[in-house]
Amino acid sequence: MHAYFRLIRSSSLFGLVIIASLAHAAENSNWTIDSRSLPTPAAASSALSSTLGDLPAPNIATSSQYPASDIEWRAFIDAADAARLVPLELLEQTYKVNIEKGEIGGVSVYEVTPAQISPEHQDRLFFHVHGGAYVLGGGDNAVAEAVQVAAASGIRALSVDYRMPPEFPFPAAIDDTIAVYRETLQSYAPAAIAIGGTSTGGGLSLAAVHRMMQMDLPLPGAIYAGTPWSDLTKTSDSLFTNEGIDRVLVTYDGLLKGAAEIYAASTDMKDPLISPVYGEFTGFPPTILITGTRDLFLSDTARVHRKMRNAGVVADLHVFEGMSHAEYLFVLDSSESSETFSEVARFFNIHLQ
């Protein structure tokens, strides 16, 4: 076979340029990609595209800064969380849900009950794990996505306000998630629970399922992994190709890098409970994955999808044109947002029992 493989490889699809260049192949290569001009994505929805048209290009240099000490982190987190806080009452009004703050297994949680629960979802639960790079998005911020999914699917939701750095590094977040999940099993059949969230929420959901398997806990019926942070190391190719193109995360070399370091602390970042893409996916529940072509975590998402498919897991991947990281969560009048929550609702309907 080898002669044939070499022949094919060296001739490639539009082979002439590549054949010519093989003769002068570099030893190894960090390719240098020239500066380029990037129009707004013409085939994204007008809502998404106009949002981008209103913004200046992301500034990698500015986005590469992050707090240098626990005190600076705490100040940064408090300011960022305060700036994005949406009052619970406004969420309740907008989405016609009831939100109750509570505690389960010693962990702070938010219980979301939509005014209309779909008949098929009467005995089911969306178990939500919020995002925010393992540092942001705690407290009342935790619940917004749970509300969006609960309203779109007509399903009860529970959001875990897990402990985070700088005070509580790994494994506090996963311990809290598992503690709440175990209590939840008293009230719901595991196959009637969907676990999920976006970004860190997606990654932590996947890590929690790895942990459930280690502990021989019954697994949930479905996973929603919205652009999951599945690899906290700087490995995924889209961290390089989409740097400065993703307008939300912009670069790995700022908040993400700093947050990965204070979250992992002394544990190996390739531990599957921290970077779930390195785990074994055989036996995982059906999973829906969402990302965008401009997403810094496009590769984090696609890599998990491939590992799942190769392990025989039912896994559906959706990639939105021109969408940066997690924009379906906050460009709410876009079709990217409504399609994401419709796909998630459809997936839960098919796979929850």
Place this chain on the structure above:
Amino acid sequence: MHAYFRLIRSSSLFGLVIIASLAHAAENSNWTIDSRSLPTPAAASSALSSTLGDLPAPNIATSSQYPASDIEWRAFIDAADAARLVPLELLEQTYKVNIEKGEIGGVSVYEVTPAQISPEHQDRLFFHVHGGAYVLGGGDNAVAEAVQVAAASGIRALSVDYRMPPEFPFPAAIDDTIAVYRETLQSYAPAAIAIGGTSTGGGLSLAAVHRMMQMDLPLPGAIYAGTPWSDLTKTSDSLFTNEGIDRVLVTYDGLLKGAAEIYAASTDMKDPLISPVYGEFTGFPPTILITGTRDLFLSDTARVHRKMRNAGVVADLHVFEGMSHAEYLFVLDSSESSETFSEVARFFNIHLQ
């Protein structure tokens, strides 16, 4: 709802940078993205990654040239096709298939019979449409992918050597494809036929199904759209974001642009029979779509997937880490290649009748 939407949008996920910059929003914006250094994709297969490591960065300037007249096109096409030709005997030996050249409905075709036909595929056919930007890949080059799929799936294949520019612009390619398809319906149940191919082969397959619907022909049972050229205009966002990053196609502004012009000739490039993404997908057969994170046609693929999902079509999307356009066709010892042909085989097994 609007007050809430505005609040959410302006606070975003890691909102501070964006809030700050909104105050100085540009009128409209072609973002300028700085030059960057791109390592080989560490999480791609070693076979794929080492291929990239051996190559210099794609040169956009070189790749932007294309023939200027029919005579130049003919010379370019003949040289390119000769350079990549694999003798049919070598294909037969390597893949243990028999290849017969023939003619159906007045169109040149290649019939591929694998030594081992899977029991479930005895009465089924893979109807192959080759790639090559509507100019390359004709003659004996047409059949290579048909052979790969036939061998991987254990299914008979038929490859259409459709007429192409510069002598035969649109609609010759689609007319020939339809002519052969109609004849094929004499021997196979439509639900037992999978139509498909890569790049132009994927796009032309989708366009042919649009044409079948216009003509009220019975539709095939499945579609394999490998990184389909679904939009011949310069619209897809990945044409910009992955320019110079895709090492195979490199840029739209060379061969692709020139080929689109001589293929469409006087017809609107947004005609769904030329750019199938602009068509209506309701009623399309189940479709498997393949692309890569570095693929210039990442958006062409993802946009078709979204349109299909919104039309209620069964459509599975697979995105390979660090993969440029169609590399599964010629980095044959890579897991990206074997996984692609396994996914296609699995998909045919599930959806063909």
